[in-house]
Amino acid sequence: MALRSRSLGLAAAGLIAAVALTAARSSEAVVFDPETFTLDNGMQVVVVTNRRAPVVSHHVWYKVGSADSPLGKSGLPHFLEHLMFKGTDTLEPGEFSRTVARNGGNENAFTGPDYTGYFQTIARDRLETVMQMEADRMVNLRLTEPEVLLERDVILEERSQRVDNDPGAKLSESLNASQYLHHPYRLPTIGWRHEIASYTMADALAFYEDWYAPNNAVLIVAGDIDAAELRPLAEKYYGSIPPRDVPERVRVQEPPQNAARDVVLKDARVRQPYWIRSWLAPSLNAGASEHAYPLEVLSEILGGTSTSRLYRALVIDQKLATSAGSYYSGTALDLGTFKIYASPRPGVSLDELAAAVEAELERLVAEPITPEEVARATTRMVAEAVYARDSLTSAVRSFGAALSTGRTVEDVEAWPERIGAVTAADVKAAAAYVFQEERSTTGHLLPADGQAARSANEDAEDDA
Amino acid sequence: MMRERAAGLVLGLWALALSVALAPTPADAASRVEEVVSPGGIRAYLISEPMLPLLSVSVHFKGGSALDPPGKAGLANMVSGLLDEGAGELDSQAFRTELEDRAVRLSFEAGRDEFTGSLKTLTEHRQRAFELLRLALTEPRFDEEPVERIRSQIQADLRRRSEDPGYVASQTWFETAFPDHPYGRPVRGTVESVAAIETQDLRRFVQDRLVRDQMTIGVAGDVTAAELGPLLDLAFGDLPAGGPPIEVEAAVPAVSGTVVVRKPLPQSQVMFGEGGLMRSDPDYYAAYVANHILGGGGFTSRLTDEVREKRGLAYSVYSYLYPTEFAPLWLGGAGTDSVRVGESLEIIRAEVARIAAGDISAEELEDAKTYLTGSFPLRLTSNDQIAGMLVGMQVHDLGIDYIDRRNDLIEAVTLEDLRRVAARLYDPEALLTVVVGDPPGLEG
16 A cells, blocks of 8 residues: 555665656666756756657655654654645645545655655646646645644554554664764654654645745656646746745765664564664765765675575575665665665574674675676666666656756766666775775674564565 | 447546547557467467567466465465476576576466466577476476475575565465455465475376466467467377366455564554455456545556655555455555554545545546557567566457557446446455554554
């Protein structure tokens, strides 16, 4: 029932991974071949034409996310995302959704650490209706106290469902909060429970007035439309909104990590232990960003598939784990993480798993990744990316994530070329740069003391 | 759309007007559905679309986990995890490497009534992709290493799911509703039943169930009818013609009432439901509309409005039709603060009673129709979706022109139909409800 959520972005890890993997196509010169322009008020517009069905997917992404939460109000951007459905000067509460539904459209919204997005997928001839409503709520949001308080209860239930009911999600939240000692990526996208309970209408409106402006937004439309068709509509509805001063995204930066950290979560409900290690890593936007593309390739070779090094060693050869893999996304605005995870088979301790993972990382030095391994991985990654074009939303997510974090349309289009240019030496250098013990944070999910562990868990959780 | 309306369907004038205003059905795509019969006699529905250099194949075999032998629940599911783990001359790693190096996506899945496969490939690797599909279906190796590895993965997954309140609610619902029927057994089995599955069971499943007379195929993407025929023979021509009959007794939920599975959780997970309608029932489309009004997609259903929007009791609350072949159902779910479960259940029951009593307005019917007809093309925007639709059209015998006719079937539903079907479908007294969590004062 994920489609009913209004906060898909809580699964930020998954979304970003999908974005990273989808931003490409095989040997052709372009990926999605978008058209792009900027309105006079500074709003960027991207159009990806796909005439498969008489349908368009219309997205507005704001360049603000949960890492921009005011101090003491973690998750406020996600709360505002929910409240954006509550009405404007001309729309009753809930009327936005009812109108989209009456027009045969699907809609939702999501919040991630670096962005907040709203979308409707709808028949081509209904596009103008949703553009009019989306532009309206960019500036005319109207809230009432009872609605705000009810929605706060909904958010608390959302938090229970996503996090508090799930020991694995709780570990993931703690791992993340420990990995980032100082940077606001430490905050859960949905917010800490006691801070959610403190939200007021004034908090939400202040945040809205600060950040929601055309010059801080990106319009992306994919489907049965081109730029010549979209431009008059975009100018009419969004172009008429005056630009406003928007705060700079000033985020405190992470200090160098000098000590490895351990996070242990023991819960009587855990019947499947789990081990995960996270290292601070450069992104395409921050830190030693020359390592970002090589890290994508490293992750594919080390733990991206069932023929990867970690899977073969831990799952097939040594039979210690039921699953093992790695995960990296370079799309964060600030420093990202590289993660390795494994789930033990019955009778295998998490320490044994850790030792086996460490041995594999040492093997990277003794038996470096070969040019053949790199060629295999990059060929596959680039080929897989062709599939992204068989979807209205892949292109939108790729451009939305890039443009919300300071990258460009050209960066997305150049992904296959840049992945294809990665060499074995690049991968080796990136691995040496990232895999330093003192930069790591390790998570352990275990049954309560005195309870027998029965085996392992493999969900790559939200890592925001 | 109007001119494609099936004869004999009576539409109100307002419905006609709407169907004119909202006519986004991809009639061009729909009317391009071709029935392909290969030289070897394998049938498939195809929508050929050369826009992108890739294609999707969906294959469906009747007979799923409901046929798992006693004590070996999870057999069909375990086979689904092993068909792509080594076949023919290729051991597991060699097979996986072939798939990965060509970016061929191949996967299988078991449901209660069916076993399905999905193949997605770039045009340049099409031939080899169909060969690999043939190997997976006809010559799976079931070597000891992958069998034990996949078994351990399934068991780990089952342990993890045993911590998941939503999974526990669903399993408990089916066990309670179908104590003596195969639908009461978990599709993925249990840690114990999966331990009992032997290699010969896996082989027998393949031999008995992956057979041509239970098979349905849908293909969408970059392939012509002429090109597809030989590929169909390549992938499916070696399958046996038939297997043992599929024998599952018809059933209805055995009990109603409330069951509480007590767990110390901040939020309780609720599952509710009762008997429903067969997919082939003449009132199916009316039921589909009724469900949309009660608890269907989007943020506009009665359940979402009453439970979430008006009271903030849940993040998610919904209902859906689950027209299984041998015991059709409708089901629903919610996640709600343990302290307020009683209140949520009262509201849900009251809404079921209200719709059962026929309290449905013409405006609600109109809104449901505009959504359901207008959103239909959104389900046909990728090759995967279309291949799946083409399979469903054949499995449920909907006709090759179904994509053109489907919205007319929705438009034809009248308020009288809706009230008649709601009275049949919804009975608050017959609801079986499972609560997983720690609701105070709720017994069961």
